[in-house]
Amino acid sequence: MSDPLKTWTAQEERTSLNSTGRPLTLAGLLESLGAPLLTPLTGSRGLAASISVPVIHDPLDPLPETPGGILLLVGMAPNHEALNDLIARAAEHGFGAVVVKNRGKAPDAAHLAHAALPVLVVDDQVPWLHLDNLITAVTSGRPAGSNAANSHGEDLFVLANALATATDGAVAIEDLDQNILAYSNLERHTVDPLRRSGILARQVPQMDKNADQYRSVMLTDSVVHFPYDPDDGELPRCAAPVRAGRQMLGSIWVIEDKATLGPDGEAAILEVARLAAIHILRSQNAVDLERQVRTEWLRSALEGHGSDPATSARFGLMEGVSPVLLGFKFAPLPAGKAPGSAFPLTRQLALAAEQYCSIFHPNVSAVESGTMVYVLVPAIGSEQAAMRLAGGASGAVAARLGCQVDVAVSSVEGSLLGLVELRRELEDVVRVLESPGPHRGAGRVVGTKEVNAALLLDQLERVLRSRPRLVHPGVRELLENDAASGTEYQSSLCAYFAATGDVALAARTLNVHPNTLRYRIKRATELFGLDFSTGDEQLALWVQLRVATGRTA
Structure with a gap:
């Protein structure tokens, strides 16, 4: 490292180590x-x-x-x-x-x-x-995460203070998304409102000139200087890219409030950029590795693989404490509307959902599976708490990604052995949400209780399809007759059963005369041998008629 960097004092080193971030307001x-x-x-x-x-x-x-x-x-x-x-x-x-x-x-x-x-x-x-x-x-001026990631974050603050001492200007180290990873905190350096705002938000303020400035930095291997901007009061500053080989990782910015940096100052910036690349890569690798391990472990657990005790320890699942599984899925776009070029990916949905839920609960993990994102919350107090969390997540994620999101909420019960069953529950709820019917909407938050009847009918439909002999022969004949002759026996009987035997109400639903409905019911019993004499017979026939053709009524 160049000589100016070696001049920083032991006191400044202790300051940067003990307060990795300047105290916030x-x-x-x-x-x-x-x-x-x-x-x-x-x-x-x-x-x-x-x-x-x-x-x-x-x-x-x-x-x-x-x-x-x-x-x-x-x-x-x-x-x-x-x-x-x-x-x-x-x-x-x-x-x-x-x-x-x-x-x-x-x-x-x-x-x-x-x-x-x-x-x-x-x-x-x-x-x-x-x-x-x-x-x-x-x-503390660094993101929550693993110990390894935090230690690398501290190193970046040390580098920022060292470079600030060498160049006599305030320093900021940023990633590619313009998040501020570290910054110098030496009181003697002048900062402008843009720098102050960026430090508070940990994000570079959005401005029209940003794209041009960052493009200039990313296209060079040296230091780029930017003059004072009287339009917004931005002090003169210089910047250099942070790269690992050809991989762009971020940039380093130094405010030149006293004088334009010479060759020694530029050499110091480039040397710190080389060292910063090492720490950023290590930090990213530590965080990414932990997230990848948790993601794949959760995927395995949802598929019924892995060791139960080890999985419980990994996700903080405890005996007697209920986990909840949330299923996130982009809501269908309105008819005729195509997704824009910036339509978010499932990976972005997973990150947004996990980050929101992590605000309220520790040890939250997420995994993508096809078009679905599963989020595991290891401990939740009640079904009401789970629905509140899902509702808040739906709104926050939609606002962040710019498109509506459906959220399915599992039962708040079970243990590690129930994770596979909770996943199947969510798949059933999503299938109900995607089917035609009154439950269909955009950006809905739905638990198993809200669609219990539809879930039950869905399961009965699967049973009848897999075991067709359970379908009453008369029901099969009735449906075949409707399809071949255009009769309306199925809709008439379903309306009659739905009205609990009230012919007048059912007739109004069908927009026919009550005598017409009575005639259809009588003919159905005569033609197809259907028996309405007991409640069990009525229930069985209604269910078969409802589910036999996709629950049309």
Whole structure:
């Protein structure tokens, strides 16, 4: 590495190691985690304050001194009479915000109007430890993931600070999607609003000039300089590509607020780009390998293969705690509408669904299978919680990908041995969703309870098709007669059974005179030997007539 990089001090090295990301503001945390997770109850007041680390707190324990801390108040609802006093004490101990759960009750805004700190509410379904992990990942300046991936992320922050020392300018390291992987945090360097916004969002702001700038960087092997832009106040900066051989991995950007970098500074950028490529590749490989292992393991488990104890350990399945399986599938496009050139792939659907569900539950895994994406949530509290999660995921994924998504929800029951059965349940629900009928729609979230009758009829249809001898001979003759002669015995009898024997109601449904319907029913019994004398006979005949031709009525 060039000499300028060796001049960084031991103190700066400790700073970059101990604070891999510059402390965020509370607004930056909310933007990073997203609205579905945390919602401010006290408006915009205090959102500009810096934050440090989350602290899970029991109100019976003494408060620690935690400057900028985020106090996670376990067991205290927003309307608790002692909440304001506890918030005041938290402010005295240096905390920057508090987080509570609604516990099923609407918060009283007036009760919190004079709170000493911003109050955030988290969804009741999010475990406190999971929220603690998510906030820690954001405030530490790196994404949640494996230990290996995090260690490589720390190395990138070290490199960013080292390069910032050598070039005397603020540094950012980005991936190909313009996500900011690491950045320097030396206070003496000037930054512009664009840089500040990008750091808070961990994403480069979208601007018309981005495409041209990144194209210039990606097409070169050297350093590209960009002048000051008076239109948006962007300071002059330079950039170099990060490559591993021919594989493009990202870019490095340095603000040149004092002077244009010379040959030594450019050499330092290119050397750091070479080192950054190694860390990015290792980090990507660690994350991708873990995701690939979980994906293939889940695929195997859904097909009934693998060791049950090992699979339970891998996904956090526990005896007596119910998992739920969600099935995501792109909803059919309206008739005559073709998908655009940017129509998302199933892989994008899998990533979006997994990321959303991971906000609320740990150890979530996803796997693609044909046009379906299966998401396993190892532990869920109830069927209602599963439907809420699926509903939120449907809306969030549709907004992110720009197209409607159907979500099938399995029964909230079973154990590891039931995963295969849960997959089959979802396949049955999806088959019902894709069939003609009142349940058909775009962007539906459907569990087995909502389509129980259709699922049962679907299974009976399969049984009758595989065992045709179970079909009453008279039903076969009736259907053949309808097909050959154009009679309407099947629809007439189905309407009669659906109306529970009310001839007038059934006749109105068919738009015929009641006497016409009575004549058809009488002729059906005479011609085909059908018996309506008992409830069992009526039920059996109705089911056979409903399912024999695809459940038409």
